[in-house]
């Protein structure tokens with residue numbers, strides 16, 4: 001069902017054809033005689049523009065923009081998914097009045113007649129939903145890997161759509177279920193028919209987002225079938241047009257591909273390209289599960305990037321410094337007591353555990369500058385603690401090459417740490433020593449000496 005263009009556009013194919021093919025039949029809706037029935041839940045022409053999950057526009061040739069002259073009436077004609085039957089009846093009555101007042105063959109009339117059809121259809125669905133069984137299953141229901149729990153509506157005035165049948169979810173009268181792992185949302189009546197395997201299962205099997213850029217195999221290789229529901233696709237009809245998913249390179253039918261836009265991990269990693277591309281519902285749910293996971297060893301995957309992008313080098317450097325700082329903080333009782341690390345870094349611990357792994361989200365924030373801002377703040381707070389804490393300052397170093405009594409830390413600018421013995425020197429001092437760590441040399445010499453002594457003893 002649908003209201004109008006900018007609110008929803010998921011008229012079932014049959015209904016849409018019906019509307020566009022015959023205005024006269026449609027006008028019989030004025031008298032409320034015919035009621036279209038939805039034969040199968042799948043084939044809706046197109047989808048949504050403001051679903052909770054999708055952010056972009058969807059084209060729908062069947063829907064018309066509201067004529068300017070009707071904009072002022074819009075509040076009496078539009079309904080949201082928490083509308084009740086009275087709201088819809090009032091909207092229908094008002095819409096019918098406007099039809100009678102409108103000029104014949106005008107844009108207004110055309111729009112109103114279509115809208116009236118939509119309203120009637122919506123009312124019918126709503127009444128059916130109200131009449132239907134509404135028993136709920138108590139806790140968690142598992143279907144093809146999903147863990148469905150009752151969906152608690154969090155945002156009013158947001159339309160929620162069923163991932164299975166693409167229909168609107170009438171939250172006042174319909175129970176819906178959401179997968180606690182991947183956010184798949186479905187009507188209660190649809191839950192048992194779900195065919196899409198939970199994105200969480202797919203993501204855990206894959207372990208890493210698809211690494212090739214849009215690995216397309218072609219429609220013929222797919223035998224012109226939707227990669228998810230196997231609906232036969234063709235370009236002649238909008239409701240079964242093939243839609244390419246830029247993430248996995250497969251073609252989908254419109255009910256399985258809502259033209260959602262998403263960042264594509266492979267494009268980010270290989271091309272530093274953050275432009276959103278169109279993806280299927282399944283891919284969107286999968287990508288969303290990968291976004292915050294620190295899985296990308298960026299320097300290994302694309303070493304040149306660090307040469308070209310100064311901001312990446314800066315991030316790498318500050319993360320390395322935070323790794324050094326973390327070593328101080330996890331050994332400091334005071335820092336642990338005030339939960340300094342948790343308070344500063346929250347769940348993004350990977351950022352200070354090493355400087356190798358990035359999540360796609362980290363990379364996005366590297367590009368827009370927010371990660372640097374965040375890490376600088378963390379750096380300043382850690383720095384303040386370490387320099388003012390008696391336990392941490394006790395572990396500061398003094399450069400033994402110059403024996404200057406200034407205390408130094410591995411995260412100080414101009415200092416360098418020996419990766420063998422962890423001693424810290426001024427970079428200039430160590431350069432003077434041809435980068436040979438004096439402490440390591442002493443160790444080496446002592447070892448040789450000991451070996452020598454042992455050999456001498458054996459000979460005696």
Ligand SMILES: [Zn+2]
Nearest residue numbers: 162165187190
């Ligand atoms: Zn449904």
Ligand SMILES: [Zn+2]
Nearest residue numbers: 146179182198
């Ligand atoms: Zn799921």
Ligand SMILES: [Zn+2]
Nearest residue numbers: 226229253256
């Ligand atoms: Zn499909």
Ligand SMILES: [Zn+2]
Nearest residue numbers: 332389391392
């Ligand atoms: Zn401390």
Ligand SMILES: [Zn+2]
Nearest residue numbers: 399402426429
């Ligand atoms: Zn020095």
Ligand SMILES: [Zn+2]
Nearest residue numbers: 418421437440
């Ligand atoms: Zn050393």
